[in-house]
Amino acid sequence: MSEKANPFPPRGPADEIEEGLAFQPKFDADGLIACVATDARSGEVLMVAHMNAQALQKTIETGEAWYFSRSRRALWRKGESSGHVQRVVELRVDCDQDALWIKVEQQGPGACHTGRRSCFYRAVPLGKIGAVKLVFREEGRAFDPKKVYGDK
Amino acid sequence: MSEKANPFPPRGPADEIEEGLAFQPKFDADGLIACVATDARSGEVLMVAHMNAQALQKTIETGEAWYFSRSRRALWRKGESSGHVQRVVELRVDCDQDALWIKVEQQGPGACHTGRRSCFYRAVPLGKIGAVKLVFREEGRAFDPKKVYGDK
Numbered sequence: 001m002s003e004k005a006n007p008f009p010p011r012g013p014a015d016e017i018e019e020g021l022a023f024q025p026k027f028d029a030d031g032l033i034a035c036v037a038t039d040a041r042s043g044e045v046l047m048v049a050h051m052n053a054q055a056l057q058k059t060i061e062t063g064e065a066w067y068f069s070r071s072r073r074a075l076w077r078k079g080e081s082s083g084h085v086q087r088v089v090e091l092r093v094d095c096d097q098d099a100l101w102i103k104v105e106q107q108g109p110g111a112c113h114t115g116r117r118s119c120f121y122r123a124v125p126l127g128k129i130g131a132v133k134l135v136f137r138e139e140g141r142a143f144d145p146k147k148v149y150g151d152k
Numbered sequence: 153m154s155e156k157a158n159p160f161p162p163r164g165p166a167d168e169i170e171e172g173l174a175f176q177p178k179f180d181a182d183g184l185i186a187c188v189a190t191d192a193r194s195g196e197v198l199m200v201a202h203m204n205a206q207a208l209q210k211t212i213e214t215g216e217a218w219y220f221s222r223s224r225r226a227l228w229r230k231g232e233s234s235g236h237v238q239r240v241v242e243l244r245v246d247c248d249q250d251a252l253w254i255k256v257e258q259q260g261p262g263a264c265h266t267g268r269r270s271c272f273y274r275a276v277p278l279g280k281i282g283a284v285k286l287v288f289r290e291e292g293r294a295f296d297p298k299k300v301y302g303d304k
Contacts, residue, residue, distance in 0.1 A: 009283070018266055021285045023276055036188045036197055043195020045188055045244075048251035063278045092197075092272040093286065095264055099200035101272045112247055114170055119246040120253045124175055126215045126243060131161070133173045134245065 006031075006053040011097075018095050026098040027053060032068060035100040037111065039118075040089040046111035047119040049078075051100065063088050065102060082148045084108035113149065115141030158183075158205040163249075170247050178250040179205060184220060187252040189263065191270075192241040198263035199271045201230075203252065215240050217254060234300045236260035265301065267293030 011017060011024045027033050032050040039046055051059065055066040055075055065078040065086035079085035086104035093100055110117040121138035163169060163176045179185050184202040191198055203211065207218040207227055217230040217238035231237035238256035245252055262269040273290035 007282075021274075021287075023284050023286050034186055034200060036200060038190075038195070038197060043190070045190060045197075045253045048186060048188060048246060048253075060276060060278055060284065061281055088278060091276040091278060092289065093274055093276055094200060094271040095266050095268075095273070096271075099271075100276075101197045101200075114247050116247075119248075119251075120244040121247070122245055124212060124243040124245055126212055126240060129213055130159075132175050132212065134175055135173075137244065 007057055008053060014096075017097050023093065024097050025053075025056065025093065025100070026096070028098075030070075032070070033098060033100055035065075035067070035102060037065060037086060037102050037104050040103040040105050044118055045120055046086075046104070046106060046117070056100070059088060059091065059102070065104060078111075079107060082108065082113075084111060084148075086111070109142035113145060115143050115145040115148075117142045159209055160205060166248075169249050175245065176249055177205075177208065177245065177252070178248070180250075182222075184222070185250060185252060187217075187219070187254060189217060189238060189254050189256050192255040192257050196270055197272055198238075198256070198258060198269070208252070211240060211243065211254070217256060230263075231259060234260065234265075236263065236300075238263070261294035265297060267295050267297040267300075269294045 009022060009024055017024055025033050031052045035051050036048050037046045049067040052068040055068045058066040065088055067076045067078060069076040085107040088102045088104055090103045112119040116138050122134040123137050125132050160177055161174060169176055177185050183204045187203050188200050189198045201219040204220040207220045210218040217240055219228045219230060221228040237259040241255045243254050264271040268290050274286040275289050277284050
């Protein structure tokens, strides 16, 4: 990423990062920062995705979630294909400023491209040693992905 | 990471990863997977950290959160220094199995090494263009980190 593309200030010392008021997000070697999106009402984790500096800037300016798709290598306005936009109620940053949390009002029936409300629709049983089988926690789908995204 | 150190099965095709019952977590080039920990009662996001295969296996087997510290390059049982253990109520995996979500009962007053309940104690104001100033959302501290971790 060019310097110009990153409008955020350079990182200060640890104490400033943890206790200061300057927003100094840390982007990784690929120019990305992880972002957790939760449902502002239920608290449910909807998805974990990544933002680059441009996506983060657009999220701040517009109050809607923008991400960077690692698979498509492209800036991605959440809901641009599906209409399932995420209105950001609050954006938070963690202690070392290398992770973000957005509380969102999810528009449409769900956040996941598979048609579920949340991407986290399966649980991993605990207390087992060796191979584990996943357990579905969200039965059925909130929407038909073929109708929303087309038959890919 | 050696093959032996990763007890999880190899990744199948996309449909199996998204719709199947086999747990096939995807570790990145550094052998890590991102994990969001939320408070099982309040739904608040407490922290975002990373697990390697061994940390994930220990979390599954013990029902307590283990992570991998990227700064210390070491397996890390959450609470090993502070006593602030995380009892895992539920572990979930996302659609493409490259992110984890644990709902935890946080032992002790807080999850964050700065003494706060959550690592996400500051908000980023929305709707602004240009430099932004963070806003503290969790005033004061839940515990004194110097007393818990010693004066580092």
